[in-house]
């Protein structure tokens with residue numbers, strides 16, 4: 388753990404959070420489901436730039452890398468309601484850079500609210516310049532194309548990969564995992580499990596790698612939001628190997644990756660009944676806002692995991708709140724149909 392912290396401190400970082408994110412007990416939800424549940428509020432931070440979220444931790448390292456390379460424009464990609472693009476645009480604005488993005492529309496989501504509201508509205512407000520594409524397939528090639536166009540007009544692009552999930556971005560969640568481990572130790576909680584949404588995989592990867600060092604007996608469960616276990620496991624494991632290599636600590640590159648893929652249907656960005664139920668339950672028992680694409684589905688997995696005794700023991704569970712609430716506005720018709 389000391390070696391990991393030492394290696395991490397060698398990587399440049401811009402402070403975008405302004406301090407640690409709090410851990411709190413979800414008293415109302417715990418009572419409602421009969422199990423002690425805690426949350427780490429990575430949806431918020433002292434600086435709370437543009438409504439915050441998990442990408443800020445990754446961008447602390449990615450933006451520092453961009454500045455070190457003399458970049459003046461962050462180039463990235465995501466879905467039409469991408470929290471990642473919103474946060475990248477906010478950081479670009481905060482650091483006096485520009486932001487250009489490729490946006491895709493997942494199948495079934497070409498609804499007016501998705502183009503005009505939620506994160507899409509915030510992207511416009513933050514001044515990001517967007518191009519549209521049919522799909523995220525070969526997105527690296529599309530990003531290189533956009534970077535080349537930015538370069539051709541005399542600017543200096545830095546490509547932030549989808550979701551900020553490169554080994555440099557994962558440094559943010561290695562740091563986040565160490566922070567979490569210290570908080571849990573100070574609070575004296577004997578955690579059974581940590582549950583989080585696993586998308587582009589960087590958050591899951593960083594938490595699994597760091598917790599293997601500081602809370603080795605705690606189960607880390609990633610709830611997939613876009614694909615099945617095999618595909619997601621490959622994504623997260625490959626990232627862990629490359630991150631271990633970048634740190635010069637290859638022994639860290641094979642953490643245990645546990646994934647549950649029962650909660651992402653009908654597909655990425657499309658609402659599920661149990662995900663919406665989780666969004667409503669947490670809003671009404673805690674006053675805390677989840678989203679239907681990531682955290683609602685992850686919470687649905689946590690609640691079902693309790694119900695079906697899927698966790699390895701009966702101890703407290705910590706939910707990593709990774710943000711995403713701005714998307715609620717684009718999905719409001721799905722979350723609260725007129726009768727609810």
Ligand SMILES: Cc1ncc(COP(=O)(O)O)c(C=O)c1O
Nearest residue numbers: 470586587588590681709710711
């Ligand atoms: C709110 C929210 N939670 C979780 C995730 C998943 O994080 P990761 O892409 O690091 O797997 C995302 C990714 O966009 C997100 O926006």
